[in-house]
Amino acid sequence: MALSSGNQVAQKPGADAQVLLLVATRKGAWxxxxxxxxKTWRADGPHFLGQIISHMLLDPRDGRTLLAAxxxxxxxxxxxxxxxxxxSWKEAAQPPxxxxxxxxxxxxxxxxxxxxxxxxDEADVWYAGTSPQGLFRxxxxxxxxxxxxxxxxxxxxxxxxxxxxxxxxxxxxVHSIIxxxxxxxxxxxxxxxxxxxxxxxxxxxxxxxxxxxxxVEGFDRSxxxxxxxxxxxxxxxxxDRLYQQNHCGIYRLDRPxxxxxxxxxxxxxxxxxxxxxxxxxxxxANTAWVFPMDGTRVWPRTSPGGKPAAxxxxxxxxxxxxxDAGMPKDQAWWTVKRQAxxxxxxxxxxxxxxxxxxxxWMSGNEGAQWTCIARHLPEIYAVxxxxxxxA
Amino acid sequence: MKVLIPSALRSxxxxxxxxxxxxxIADVLVDLDRLYPGIRFRMIDEQEKIRPHIRFFVDGEQVRxxxxxxxxxxxLIIVQALSGG
Numbered sequence: 001m002a003l004s005s006g007n008q009v010a011q012k013p014g015a016d017a018q019v020l021l022l023v024a025t026r027k028g029a030w031x032x033x034x035x036x037x038x039k040t041w042r043a044d045g046p047h048f049l050g051q052i053i054s055h056m057l058l059d060p061r062d063g064r065t066l067l068a069a070x071x072x073x074x075x076x077x078x079x080x081x082x083x084x085x086x087x088s089w090k091e092a093a094q095p096p097x098x099x100x101x102x103x104x105x106x107x108x109x110x111x112x113x114x115x116x117x118x119x120x121d122e123a124d125v126w127y128a129g130t131s132p133q134g135l136f137r138x139x140x141x142x143x144x145x146x147x148x149x150x151x152x153x154x155x156x157x158x159x160x161x162x163x164x165x166x167x168x169x170x171x172x173x174v175h176s177i178i179x180x181x182x183x184x185x186x187x188x189x190x191x192x193x194x195x196x197x198x199x200x201x202x203x204x205x206x207x208x209x210x211x212x213x214x215x216v217e218g219f220d221r222s223x224x225x226x227x228x229x230x231x232x233x234x235x236x237x238x239x240d241r242l243y244q245q246n247h248c249g250i251y252r253l254d255r256p257x258x259x260x261x262x263x264x265x266x267x268x269x270x271x272x273x274x275x276x277x278x279x280x281x282x283x284x285a286n287t288a289w290v291f292p293m294d295g296t297r298v299w300p301r302t303s304p305g306g307k308p309a310a311x312x313x314x315x316x317x318x319x320x321x322x323x324d325a326g327m328p329k330d331q332a333w334w335t336v337k338r339q340a341x342x343x344x345x346x347x348x349x350x351x352x353x354x355x356x357x358x359x360x361w362m363s364g365n366e367g368a369q370w371t372c373i374a375r376h377l378p379e380i381y382a383v384x385x386x387x388x389x390x391a
Numbered sequence: 392m393k394v395l396i397p398s399a400l401r402s403x404x405x406x407x408x409x410x411x412x413x414x415x416i417a418d419v420l421v422d423l424d425r426l427y428p429g430i431r432f433r434m435i436d437e438q439e440k441i442r443p444h445i446r447f448f449v450d451g452e453q454v455r456x457x458x459x460x461x462x463x464x465x466x467l468i469i470v471q472a473l474s475g476g
Binding site (some may be wrong): 092095107109 | 398399402420428429432434435436437438439440442443444471472473
């Protein structure tokens with residue numbers, strides 16, 4: 001069966017194409033095989049029980065290579081590969097690692113946080129973002145990895161990256177590595193903290209794209225260290241449009257403009273515009289989903305008021321509608337991390353998210369109705385939806 | 392020399408003991424990695440430092456210097472400390 005990842009290809013699959021969910025958690029990974037109707041799900045796992053899996057992804061180009069970013073709490077990080085849908089796994093021969101520096105001040109990769117396949121025309125190219133912030137590339141399908149571009153050691157970028165004390169609770173991260181589907185030379189990536197950056201020369205140089213983005217009150221917005229993009233997605237149906245869930249709101253960018261437009265102000269005041277994930281529609285660039293969390297006072301990072309809900313915009317961010325049918329109405333204090341919400345390519349689009357409390361939820365009708373398809377898993381870090389490329 | 396492998400690393404060796412050669416701990420870890428590719432990086436980071444929860448004992452004494460000399464008849468014990476939940 002040839003498979004491809006959900007957000008990589010906008011083309012609608014056949015009605016009988018089955019969905020496979022790749023679920024990465026704090027204590028291992030699971031594969032959930034859906035039936036044609038997306039009603040029943042067969043659990044395959046745990047894989048890597050006890051290991052921290054930050055992300056698991058399928059290569060949309062060959063439809064068979066799985067990569068999993070792993071770290072056992074007490075051992076160093078690595079990346080595992082499978083070419084038989086997890087029946088067997090083999091460790092990368094050379095996982096992402098910073099350059100060795102003789103003065104003892106070199107950095108150490110704590111974990112690989114984000115995996116991204118390269119351009120469709122560059123088979124076997126993969127990118128990885130790490131914590132602390134680093135950008136890495138593989139040209140052999142994830143077997144060996146090397147630092148990519150100059151940013152890992154560039155003094156200006158190192159300043160923007162800040163230190164571990166400046167980062168998120170699990171460490172500062174490179175994420176949202178996006179390759180323009182029209183141009184192998186054109187890429188984006190983001191740093192929490194450190195801002196959003198773009199290259200048009202295949203990584204030889206990067207330029208920040210920060211106009212219009214807000215920072216926490218009292219900080220200097222001209223200093224990229226203080227910018228904290230949480231998740232950025234490019235619209236497959238319009239690669240000139242990007243959406244961003246930021247620490248300080250929701251934004252849209254329409255290239256060639258380099259100024260982000262704040263589209264979070266129309267969210268209900270009692271819910272706010274803070275969250276981790278950002279999901280885009282595979283065929284409609286005006287439609288996107290967010291999953292708000294409580295970003296007030298001490299930043300509880302829970303569902304606002306204990307009432308979880310996704311929100312959708314159908315008009316590129318001018319308005320938002322609440323989508324909570326089927327979800328708990330009260331006393332549900334979980335949230336959804338930035339890689340833990342995704343869409344498939346079916347019509348209507350299937351949406352999927354995993355919670356910090358270990359529940360896996362889905363909607364087969366673009367968020368109108370939600371169903372819990374698994375519970376009692378470890379804290380979920382990432383969910384990816386894969387659909388059969390052809391029936 | 393005999394090397395005792397902690398449970399967390401037995402996915403590489405598939406047993407609790409391994410035989411590896413080398414005049415120092417660093418040499419033995421290189422030999423272990425030749426035998427079990429990937430195992431060294433799980434213990435030693437890219438700056439050649441011992442990872443925080445890994446400890447080495449040579450003939451019963453904890454050793455923090457990777458250049459510590461070893462005897463062919465000695466025993467290296469690799470210990471993985473546990474913390475957190």
